[in-house]
Amino acid sequence: MDREVAMSAVVCEKEKQMHAVTDASTEKSARKQFTRQTGQALIALGTFFKHIPPFNEAIDKTTGDTLISIGRKLKK
Numbered sequence: 444m445d446r447e448v449a450m451s452a453v454v455c456e457k458e459k460q461m462h463a464v465t466d467a468s469t470e471k472s473a474r475k476q477f478t479r480q481t482g483q484a485l486i487a488l489g490t491f492f493k494h495i496p497p498f499n500e501a502i503d504k505t506t507g508d509t510l511i512s513i514g515r516k517l518k519k
Contacts, residue, residue: 479517481514486510486511489506493507
């Protein structure tokens, strides 16, 4: 009986370790995807501000350039 309990405890511990690794990799993957999508959105917004007439007249050109630059860094 004690042997079964010990084996059960070992199995439970290994399962916890596997779940911890899976959770960490899922979190990194989600963070990477969020960062990449944020970069894409900033690039699109910067391009929008630079090239669409109502916005490029009201918003400084450097604002669009800055958004594009930040977006490219995040997208890497």
